[in-house]
Amino acid sequence: MPHCLVTGGAGFIGSHLCEILLEDGHEVTALDNLSTGVRENLRNIESHDRFRFLAGSITDPVMLNEAVRGVDQIYHLAAAVGVRLVAEDPVRTIETNIYPTEVLLRLAVQGGQKFFLASTSEVYGKNEKDCWTEEDDLQFGATTRPRWAYGCSKAIDEFLALAYAKKYGLDIVIGRFFNVVGPRQVGNYGMVIPRFVDQALRGGPVEVYDDGGQERCFAHVREVATIVKDLMREPAASGEVYNIGSDQPISIRALAEAVVARVDADVPIDYIPYSKAYGDDFEDIRRRVPDIGKLESTLGRKPQMPLDQILDEIITSRRLMSGDQQP
Ligand code: UDP
Numbered sequence: 001m002p003h004c005l006v007t008g009g010a011g012f013i014g015s016h017l018c019e020i021l022l023e024d025g026h027e028v029t030a031l032d033n034l035s036t037g038v039r040e041n042l043r044n045i046e047s048h049d050r051f052r053f054l055a056g057s058i059t060d061p062v063m064l065n066e067a068v069r070g071v072d073q074i075y076h077l078a079a080a081v082g083v084r085l086v087a088e089d090p091v092r093t094i095e096t097n098i099y100p101t102e103v104l105l106r107l108a109v110q111g112g113q114k115f116f117l118a119s120t121s122e123v124y125g126k127n128e129k130d131c132w133t134e135e136d137d138l139q140f141g142a143t144t145r146p147r148w149a150y151g152c153s154k155a156i157d158e159f160l161a162l163a164y165a166k167k168y169g170l171d172i173v174i175g176r177f178f179n180v181v182g183p184r185q186v187g188n189y190g191m192v193i194p195r196f197v198d199q200a201l202r203g204g205p206v207e208v209y210d211d212g213g214q215e216r217c218f219a220h221v222r223e224v225a226t227i228v229k230d231l232m233r234e235p236a237a238s239g240e241v242y243n244i245g246s247d248q249p250i251s252i253r254a255l256a257e258a259v260v261a262r263v264d265a266d267v268p269i270d271y272i273p274y275s276k277a278y279g280d281d282f283e284d285i286r287r288r289v290p291d292i293g294k295l296e297s298t299l300g301r302k303p304q305m306p307l308d309q310i311l312d313e314i315i316t317s318r319r320l321m322s323g324d325q326q327p
Pocket of ligand 1: 083
């Protein structure tokens with residue numbers, strides 16, 4: 001079984017991917033600087049005999065050199081994530097997301113490793129189409145609005161990966177994640193579901209930004225991580241870009257109502273302007289829905305866990321966490 005390196009392995013998606021790769025019989029090395037990831041996320045696998053944790057940053061080329069040694073596949077998930085973090089620290093976003101990817105791609109060319117690049121639906125920017133396919137245009141806003149630094153930096157990563165594939169024959173797969181959710185996701189960096197759930201569990205108010213008419217599709221992290229693993233095994237996926245997510249949209253207002261209905265119907269819902277949440281230079285994306293036809297035709301399936309079931313699982317896990325148990 002291949003030995004896999006997962007950068008960002010202690011993060012929300014990374015830790016679930018490590019678990020799935022281990023369940024599949026792989027040897028797994030996780031590299032993480034524990035800036036947004038936490039050791040706690042690895043509690044289930046820390047003592048596994050095929051698992052190794054390296055504490056270090058992808059911005060350190062020496063560390064990257066060490067991390068790729070003896071590895072057959074690289075899953076590059078480490079990045080600056082979350083709308084809140086990106087709005088607050090664009091320098092960190094750009095530095096974490098661009099140069100380290102280039103270094104890793106170079107190492108992968110030297111070492112002959114297969115490479116998964118975790119990208120994001122943010123690369124579509126504010127494209128106003130109802131549903132985005134992989135060949136759609138990337139439409140970013142002005143550079144004075146820091147939000148676009150994130151999508152732009154990941155788009156550069158995609159260009160780099162595709163260029164390395166073309167020029168050096170590097171075997172790559174690119175996955176654009178759309179709103180991935182599930183146990184272990186935290187609300188500190190802006191992610192809406194853990195924020196709503198924690199707010200509701202504290203008695204509210206649940207804070208919806210703007211009018212709540214903006215729409216998103218939420219996919220369960222284990223389904224997403226399994227798809228990533230399977231794409232890396234599928235020869236037809238080599239060199240390709242995939243949207244990965246649910247294609248069932250829900251408005252943020254309806255999401256808030258669904259969370260409140262599950263936790264406590266008396267919890268109030270407040271509507272807050274974006275300027276108060278993220279500052280004056282913030283721009284949101286009104287509707288974000290992937291076309292996942294390409295994923296379906298390659299793997300014969302798509303993420304399909306219903307949101308109700310996802311919310312139940314997250315609420316249970318947040319309740320357990322407040323009782324200090326691992327989800
Ligand atoms: N959102 C909200 N309240 C929050 C956090 C987010 O209403 O406390 C909204 C946010 O404005 C966005 C949606 O929920 O329209 C999803 O936000 P998230 O940051 O989770 O993901 P993204 O914006 O990257 O899709």
